Amino acid sequence: MASRESGRVKDAEKRRVLDDAARKRRARKAVEALEQDNFHDDPHADLVMSKKVPKFADSNEKPTRKKKSRSAEYYKLRFRKTFGQLVEEEASFRPEPPNYLSAQAPPSKFPDRHFCAVCGFTSNYTCISCGARYCSVKCLGTHLDTRCLKWTA
């Protein structure tokens, strides 16, 4: 076991090393993934969706409503703006702080802590190839076999 592990460590030393830009790109992707709503495709994507809006019993107790309700689709088109556009717009509506951007909490005064990317325990070592943290030869082995340079970002 031990010799296999150290053999693999030797192999690792000869391996390609991710440059700083690639490491940053990976780190950014990992943070972005924490924002994602779904990690799989819409299970109904293959269905031919009739654009029929679900009908709920009208809540207005008064029998006559002055006008017809507008569709969800109408409001989608009416108010269509991406998050990025809205942040950009905000710069002209609220140019001076305090605003959304200025409210962001600043970096901590305390040092960063490091955890093993494999098992989650505290880590003292950094993978030479990709910069991931690991805690033991065993976890480094798992890391090299599964992630390290394998998932390309």
Add this chain to the structure above:
Amino acid sequence: MSETSCYILDNGAYTAKVGLSTMEPKIVPNCIMKAKSERRRPFIGSQLDECRDASGLFYILPFQKGFLINWDTQKTIWDFIFSKECCPVNFSETPLILTEPLFNFHSIQEAMTEIFFEEYECQSLLRINATDLAEYHYRKLHKNEGTVVVDSGYSFTYIVPYINGKKYKEGIRRIDVGGKVLTNHLKEILSYRQLNVMEESYVINQAKEDSCFVSHDFMGDMQITRRTGSRNTIVKDYVLPDYTTLRRGYLRDIVRPNEDLEQQTLRMNNERFSIPELLFHPSDVGIPQMGIPEAIINSIDSCPEGNKESLLENIILYGGNALFPGFRDRVFNEVRALALDHFDVNVSIAENPITYAWEGGKYLFKDPDFYSFCLTKEEYEEEGRNLAFERFDI
């Protein structure tokens, strides 16, 4: 004009808290969900209760990064919420209190005003931040001068200082960690270490709620979870729901190999506390921001000197993450350690962290000046949409 009740909609990015001020609020998922097991229809809001098998649930949310972006989704959910199927209301007779995120973007504010006056034909509207309602709730009961409201929700955690009922905007701090980041991180590490659960946001969110706690001694607890056998007092198994005999998972002690039960489980060891830990150390997952206690001190430090004492004595925590066991004590311990010795520190947690802001709306409706905070349909029609920006301090 004064009605006997108002309608309160605390429109969160994960759940809407909704109901008439004379009743108990309903908690409605603010999303549309599609199930693999049910291909004939999506589930809107609390229709999810009718879903037999919630594995691989696909979410469609109106909010992105804490802001209302997908209006077709939101409109569909609101239509459901206001219908007889959920929580009916007649807006032509009932005033509406509606919450929005802090620093809500200009065009979203405009859209909110428009849709409630023109589509839902609202008579009186009060658009307000949920933290304003929470602060009102707290001040009503404590008669205090300064308050620090900590709202730790789905999209982010906001720290908002109030002085005599007014937001001190220079002191507002946002930490980009909320329930969604916690669930996604738990999903990621479990999928890498044990079993691919990347498609199971719904189930893993429940596993998080049922298993996680806030550690009071992080490094000490890390040591405990390194131990084997009965000396590891933290490790547990989470039994996953199979949707035939079990609808919701639960946490149980580890069974010996010979008494192995035929259920699929996830081993929860350091995961139990390293997940909520992100609220205290966002940098653990590469988010370069302060954790909650440090940000509370940073926020108070930016407030006028004379108000600091009162602010430190009146810190109130609410929002879904306040449900983690140990949350209050950890915030208290760290704020106490960071604050100057001669100041008292008092941290309290909402009795119901989910509905705390909604309940604040109930108190606000009874305020003798309530109607002066609202905008009426007539005012909106006569003076136009800009009046809404003057009246509502979002």
